[in-house]
Amino acid sequence: MVERDRATGFFLGLACGDALGRPVEFQSAAQIERTHGRVTEMLADGTHGQPAGRITDDTEMALCIARSLAEHGEFVPEDIAARFVEWYESDPFDIGLMTMDALRQIRDGASWDEAGQAVWESRPEGQNAGNGSVMRCAPYAIAFADQPDRLAEVSRQSSAITHADPRCTAGCAIFNRALAGLLTGESRPLEVALDALGSEAPDELVTALEAIPDGIDPSALQSSGYVVHTLQTGLYHGLTADSAEDAIVAAVNMGNDTDTVGAVAGAVAGARFGVAGLPERWCSELSHDDELRTLAAEIATL
Template sequence: MADVKVFDRLKGGLYGVAIGDALGGTTEFMSVKEIEEKHGFLTEIIGGGVWRLAPGEVTDDTMMTLCVADGILLQPRQPLDSIGEKFLEWYETRPKDVGNIIRYAIEHYEGNWFEAALYTDQMMGQSAGNGSLMRCLPAALAYPGLAEAEHIARLQSRMTHYDSRCDEACAIYTRIAYRLLQGEELRDALWTEVKGTEYEPALTVPPNCEPGGFVVHTMLWVVYLLATSTDFEQVVQRAANLGGDSDTIGAIAGGLAGIYCGYAGIPARYAEAIMIRERLDETAAALMDIRQGSNGQVIQAGG
């Protein structure tokens, strides 16, 4: 029999990503002043924005999260090849929103994802974006062993983002998610995993940086929103009203907030607004099956 509490948290995590993404997609690339002038304080999923989203439509944040999930479901012991196949399939659909680093890595992939990531870093002069952090949650959801989950979170990051700050952020995020899935309090989980890192000040002080695509800045805002908000709604709403890379910050913060409150704790109007609800439901159930069937053995690197 499924552990209802764990499944509710797992499903809440997936929906949290999608809701933060869909809500923040309306305000992506806008300034705080522009948001205030057009929306006041955005609280509802209305679509629009630079990508002309339908209400409840999600962007690359959610879709790449599902690519990682689908890849794990296909080959849970060594998922990198199947994750990569899902990246390529998704890219062939010509999605509206694709991060520059991810686009470059996919377009220059020639059979080895780690080489594509290195080449991207060399040619672009950097690869410290937030695109691997936004999609890493399925590793924590699928594998009950922390070593497995963190290992896969790091590896999926290195497929497109060569900069070590990216896979380190993914590892911290995965460890927080792991603690939340065990039922820990949100602030306790944050404190335990963030103390002693460059993200510790954000537990109490607003980040002194723009909410852009640099992975360190993104993680600072995620930590701050989670540590200083009172509930799921406040997390995703505050993320959306930051502007900048609001959909990605909303997706990342929303994923952890969704685990913490569980699907049952997410406002129904948000969950019901998401256009891909059936796919999220199916993915959550399949990830739970993988989680229950895992033997806890650490998966080895695929290359």
Template sequence: MQSVRIPDRKQIVGRAKGAFVGLAIGDALGATTEFMTPQEIKLQYGVHKQIIGKGWLYLKAGQVTDDTQMSICIGRAIRDSQGWNLTAVADEFADWVKGRPIDVGSTCARGIRNYILHQTLEAPPSRWSAGNGALMRMLPVALYTLGNEESLAQYVVEQAHLTHNNPLSDTACIFFGRLLHEAMMGGQLGPLLMQTKGFVNEYPDFCYDPYPGKSSAFVVDTVQTVFHFLFSTDNFEDCLIGTVNQGGDADTTGALAGMLAGALYGVEGIPKRWLKRLDSRVYSEVDTLAEYLVDHSPALL
């Protein structure tokens, strides 16, 4: 699925940083409008396009939620283990939950609690675990497996099954990883659109055209929303603004749209006003982790 052209390492790292910083930006921007309807957003904000925090979690401007925090957990686990180690990922999640994070989804909390109590590394299959909680955090796996789609598919599903064991979730995680690989290797919007059309033909549950207009935490609604705004815009800012003004699970749809758009357009495509508002510690860590994960991807060594 990857392109034959091989960009230089600096370009790859730049797109990887764009993806991780973009995820955090989308999370911080979207958290304000989470659980709101488009009509409520319009009444309160007109068009929501500034990182101001607040929202139902009463966040500070630039603060991030579980989407970014769990992604950072996976990145740290890979770095500290010097490779893929599912137990290390679970331990990071456990420490994170014990630190009383500002937000954690119910399915994630249940899976992590089972690990803490029983060292369970795989949740049982469930039709009720088709949420977006595994998809929202898979970016570090995609960065670390760049150049190796077999490892991508294996690791991304392993991390998913810590909390979410569902074929819709698995399918979304693997395909988003493939899109990220394509973008980081220099892919443009047109080729990614063609890949996505093929994916939708194979998995029609995710058909997003015409856009159904739902943006809930159900992984199908999330994927449809991200694809709709990614492929109906041609820059990072418009993609993110459209996504988060759809409301619903806006921190996660925003994070995922920011992740893919960041990989496509790079950090230089992210508005500077948003970069300045992002929590500086988060910015520093995701920027550093992105570079580390690409530099230590076994297929690129």
């Protein structure tokens, strides 16, 4: 059974990492240090020029999923794809290229299970395995925590709406299985997830995640938008830090794709430490704090 405090902590943790990282997205660690020293507070302006606590596409798309789950009580891919398209048409200030291309195709008539595949097949290696589905997929871990096979299936299908590369679809399944383990009190959530799903995942992804934690040199971690880097780095910080704040701050101050790596680390750390483990000064500034709490409670009871 999902622990309600952990479910709320995970959703708020995702948003906190996203919002803390937004103002310094695309900056290097050296640039962040020169400008801010160390980012530990919600900042206004910066990248995208938004107010402090403003979430990005990471949390906005996770909210689309959570709202659909709360309304239907089940995974309805057509509805989720339609919500993604509605969000896309609202002209968001931050959206990934693969996501934009797939949602444009769905808007123009492609089915939810065709668009992501077509976009993936059209892109060369190096531009076809971004982190745009991993960043948003975590609400499924709450809704299907007690149904591991269904959780893996839903995670893969939802990823494929925009990101059909096996590194993305398997990455979402493994990430959500690990999150579900944290939400239900498993002591070795990532190991359990890899034992269950690793044989079906690309070797590169499995090797990167099997190294956590003892096989990792923290100085060698990367914070790019590549899904393997995002998962390895976010899971490492989320699973090894002494507090949720330490995990998120460490992830964000690495630079580069700060909002998404921060969101992944924040989701993991929020599930580990619960809502009380997140700084209230961060949560009080989040642009969707109340809705995040409400939706976490609603989908935890599905």
